[in-house]
Amino acid sequence: MCRRASGPPSLLGQLLHDNVQYQGTCATAQFRNYRLSSAFQPIFGLAHRRPVGYEALLRASDETGMAVSPLQVFRSAATDEGTVHLDRTCRLLHAHNYQPLASREHWLFLNINPRVVVEGTRYGPFFSELLRRHQLAPAQVVVEILENEITDEGLLADSVNYYKELGCPVAIDDFGAGHSNFDRILRLAPDMVKLDRGLLQQARHTPTARRMLPNLVSLLHEAGCMVVLEGIEDETEALLALEAGADFAQGYFFARPAAAQHISTLATAAFDRLSRRARDDLHQETSRRNAMLQPIIDAFQRCSADYGAGAALALAAAHLVGTHEVLRCYVLDGDGIQIGSNVTPPGAEHTLHPRYAPLRSTTGSDWSGRPYFRAALAEPGALQITRPYFSITDAAMNVTLSIAMRRDGALHVVCCDIRYP
The missing domain is CATH 3.20.20.450 (EAL domain)
Incomplete structure (x- = not known):
């Protein structure tokens, strides 16, 4: 009143x-x-x-x-x-x-x-x-x-x-x-x-x-x-x-x-609907993402196991980079420095727009600040999956899989970039 x-x-x-x-x-x-x-x-x-x-x-x-x-x-x-x-x-x-x-x-x-x-x-x-x-x-x-x-x-x-x-x-x-x-x-x-x-x-x-x-x-x-x-x-x-x-x-x-x-x-009814819808949307998004990622995850885990056992990355990743939506596979050392060059699908070097050509070579790049490196380092042996993020390698949205392991006594982090739809 x-x-x-x-x-x-x-x-x-x-x-x-x-x-x-x-x-x-x-x-x-x-x-x-x-x-x-x-x-x-x-x-x-x-x-x-x-x-x-x-x-x-x-x-x-x-x-x-x-x-x-x-x-x-x-x-x-x-x-x-x-x-x-x-x-x-x-x-x-x-x-x-x-x-x-x-x-x-x-x-x-x-x-x-x-x-x-x-x-x-x-x-x-x-x-x-x-x-x-x-x-x-x-x-x-x-x-x-x-x-x-x-x-x-x-x-x-x-x-x-x-x-x-x-x-x-x-x-x-x-x-x-x-x-x-x-x-x-x-x-x-x-x-x-x-x-x-x-x-x-x-x-x-x-x-x-x-x-x-x-x-x-x-x-x-x-x-x-x-x-x-x-x-x-x-x-x-x-x-x-x-x-x-x-x-x-x-x-x-x-x-x-x-x-x-x-x-x-x-607004109780409105919030109840929102909660249900948010849960349903999250479930559907998770299901879609899992359906898309699971074949890539399976191939990535085989690649990581073969690489950890001593195989060359190009050989270990041959099946992985042939998987739809995979952009590249690469390895970082324990400090986050990239070892060697990217392993990419055949012909991938021709798909990068010419205006991004200066970003093409990543050998020796320092990725130690990236979440996929830090998360892998914090939990060796466990698969890590990032949220979508902007990758400067191809100036596009990516999701990255990563896993830390030991090879010949040294800590390595194997990474795989996937095109975000």
């Missing part, structure tokens, strides 16, 4: 309250010719399977009652002063209307207009007073900043630091759109990054983008950021979010925006 904030208002607070109309227990506001109200959309923890927060969204209508976009409303503000006034009115409205959902176990996500991020301090303090008036601890409020629209690096950093020092988590919104870059993530060190929906769309339709999305999430995790995938509209996109390792998800698939009193947070 919404409640009116108590306490004497500041001059700014009084000005904003003059624009707010309280209808029963909740509020709307007037700006120019637009009627403003709040809607809230849950943000779900993919591991928690429940809402961890709610993003406040502006809803507006014109004099005829027809819905208009928030962008149109902000365009009507025209000046910096008008934009600051409108932005603060929206945040006041959202903070008041959020009260039925307010809880220490949930975050309130509040968007701040980019112009206000850099210009707001010129118009006096506001935010800390807003939190006090509505009994919101700073730690409960995630400040969303659309950083790609802000070109002044110094002002952007100052604004982010202001909210951090206040105690609010900071989220960079729509990362991956416009001029977003990791340099800013490293400098600003936000608590969360919300990935632009365009990245999800690309992952849905492009295999390369789908492989990249989990790596992008992993890089953001390495930078100390939690990751939100937004704009998830169906089960396929929800599965992509799970596959990518995102922490949080937001979109129509889970719940549509609504007034606080009418919001739906029940």
Whole structure:
């Protein structure tokens, strides 16, 4: 149930309250010719399977009652002063209307207009007073900043630091759109990054983008950021979010925006379907991979046994490199240095594109940093299979089989590269 904030208002607070109309227990506001109200959309923890927060969204209508976009409303503000006034009115409205959902176990996500991020301090303090008036601890409020629209690096950093020092988590919104870059993530060190929906769309339709999305999430995790995938509209996109390792998800698939009193947070059925589908997909993918790899694994293990018994690699690998999709077989010493040249299928040297010719010779190359070498070294005698990765030998996606063994008393690692379909 919404409640009116108590306490004497500041001059700014009084000005904003003059624009707010309280209808029963909740509020709307007037700006120019637009009627403003709040809607809230849950943000779900993919591991928690429940809402961890709610993003406040502006809803507006014109004099005829027809819905208009928030962008149109902000365009009507025209000046910096008008934009600051409108932005603060929206945040006041959202903070008041959020009260039925307010809880220490949930975050309130509040968007701040980019112009206000850099210009707001010129118009006096506001935010800390807003939190006090509505009994919101700073730690409960995630400040969303659309950083790609802000070109002044110094002002952007100052604004982010202001909210951090206040105690609010900071989220960079729509990362991956416009001029977003990791340099800013490293400098600003936000608590969360919300990935632009365009990245999800690309992952849905492009295999390369789908492989990249989990790596992008992993890089953001390495930078100390939690990751939100937004704009998830169906089960396929929800599965992509799970596959990518995102922490949080937001979109129509889970719940549509609504007034606080009418919001739906029940997504149990959706999560149950997701779990079943993810398990089924993993089982099918594993079965397909095993069906494809098993003949190669059998040939690779025969090759490794023959090589360990003293056969020349070219002879030991003759059957292996004749297997469909095998690109090459080679041996590393105990330090990861390649011994001799690759054993490849007949005519393979003609399949490498001329622009990659400088990469063709790998004798003496140091592969000690590669996962297939390190995994084999950690567990001698056990077959290792990598995830798909980018191989510079042919500038393509590969899977590598490897096994460490002793030959003539020295540690060798036999490797086989397979074309990833």
